[in-house]
Amino acid sequence: MSVxxxxxxxxxxxxxxxxxxxxxxxxxxxxxxxxxxGQVYATLSRLARDGKAIAGPAEHGEGPDRKRYxxxxxxxxDVEHWLSEPTPPEPHLQTVLFAKVVLALMLGRPADHYxxxxxxxxxxxxxxxxxxxxxxxxMDTLLADHGLxxxxxxxxxxxxxxxxxxxxxxxxxx
Amino acid sequence: MTGGxxxxxxxxxxxxxHEVAAxxxxxxxxxxxxxxKSFGQTPALRGASIAAGAGEIVAIMGPSGSGKSxxxxxxxxxxxxxxxxxxxxxxxxxxxxxxxxxxxxRDRFGFVFQSGQLVPELTAEENVALxxxxxxxxxxxxxxxxxxxFGRLGLDGMERRRSGELSGxxxxxVALARGMVARPEVLFADEPTGSLDSVSGELVMSLMTRAxxxxxxxxxxxxxxxxxxxxxxxxxxxxxxxxSALAVASSGAPQ
Numbered sequence: 001m002s003v004x005x006x007x008x009x010x011x012x013x014x015x016x017x018x019x020x021x022x023x024x025x026x027x028x029x030x031x032x033x034x035x036x037x038g039q040v041y042a043t044l045s046r047l048a049r050d051g052k053a054i055a056g057p058a059e060h061g062e063g064p065d066r067k068r069y070x071x072x073x074x075x076x077x078d079v080e081h082w083l084s085e086p087t088p089p090e091p092h093l094q095t096v097l098f099a100k101v102v103l104a105l106m107l108g109r110p111a112d113h114y115x116x117x118x119x120x121x122x123x124x125x126x127x128x129x130x131x132x133x134x135x136x137x138x139m140d141t142l143l144a145d146h147g148l149x150x151x152x153x154x155x156x157x158x159x160x161x162x163x164x165x166x167x168x169x170x171x172x173x174x
Numbered sequence: 175m176t177g178g179x180x181x182x183x184x185x186x187x188x189x190x191x192h193e194v195a196a197x198x199x200x201x202x203x204x205x206x207x208x209x210x211k212s213f214g215q216t217p218a219l220r221g222a223s224i225a226a227g228a229g230e231i232v233a234i235m236g237p238s239g240s241g242k243s244x245x246x247x248x249x250x251x252x253x254x255x256x257x258x259x260x261x262x263x264x265x266x267x268x269x270x271x272x273x274x275x276x277x278x279x280r281d282r283f284g285f286v287f288q289s290g291q292l293v294p295e296l297t298a299e300e301n302v303a304l305x306x307x308x309x310x311x312x313x314x315x316x317x318x319x320x321x322x323x324f325g326r327l328g329l330d331g332m333e334r335r336r337s338g339e340l341s342g343x344x345x346x347x348v349a350l351a352r353g354m355v356a357r358p359e360v361l362f363a364d365e366p367t368g369s370l371d372s373v374s375g376e377l378v379m380s381l382m383t384r385a386x387x388x389x390x391x392x393x394x395x396x397x398x399x400x401x402x403x404x405x406x407x408x409x410x411x412x413x414x415x416x417x418s419a420l421a422v423a424s425s426g427a428p429q
Contacts, residue, residue: 116411119411127406127407129404130401148404149401163237
């Protein structure tokens, strides 16, 4: 997740104060991991320094001084570029799952047991995400689905691996 | 043997492995114990055990040919096991004569299969009312029972359509209503979303779990799809005709 580009994207809607950006970020993208205020203001300062956003004059009022930030043409260009380019597919070729299976087979330990408990843990997480979908709104659903499809992919790999465990054991013990 | 307390622990020898009843879990309503079933020389189940509590949704998972559908058919009294026992609500199911098992299937079980299997000559509401009609209800009363299901399952206006005039997802929701209309104690669902796209399948699963939880219906759900199984309270994995003991214990404390 690129916090600077996400904040810039939020700024493209309308000029906003840091407080509003943090609130919107947490609402749409935070999901249990809210953005610290310090990070919001540090990021906005950097964006202003790099010409991606400009800060308005400090507004005096109740509470701390507030600045309103607006996106620049350069900032809009960055957002546009970011949204049009694909995110590198993460191949997950060195996952813990993989390492555990190979090590278990090398050491003659019960890899099938590990795969079974891993399957159960994955399904438990899938139940939690399904529950979130049932109780949440469309945004929750979209987010939960993303997690569910990834967990499902892991599960298919687990089943596939389990079916070939004997062959794999021979391969790693040679 | 038909004794025992309805809904309570069936009498019989102590279980050896896969008993799921523990403190705080609902009483077992349906159970297979060490069921063996072969088709000719081909063994499908080699001592499979599973138990479901009242109101519980249990997913049976496993690779193709693992025996998961055979296990469902034995639990539902459709197939008689070669060995082992099947208990439902305190009575031994597998030793009952077929006529009696057929009555239990009609009056106390509901079924949803992969493709709706609606009767094409009947309207959707007649299809939903079918279990009630077969149970001896009058037509007007059966249709009156059937109609609220159309609103519950998002099928308003579909009452008079025939299966050919319904989308796959709609037909499967009609089949779900048919499976639930007689307020079964156990709903057996065999790959209920198998012929649907992911969004339609999700709607069917969401409606199924809501309806069965509202009515306290136990669900035995056979699926190879983990996203479908995630609607269940827990899953068991059938492999080579037996139920994986680890998977039985997966959702709670180790048994």
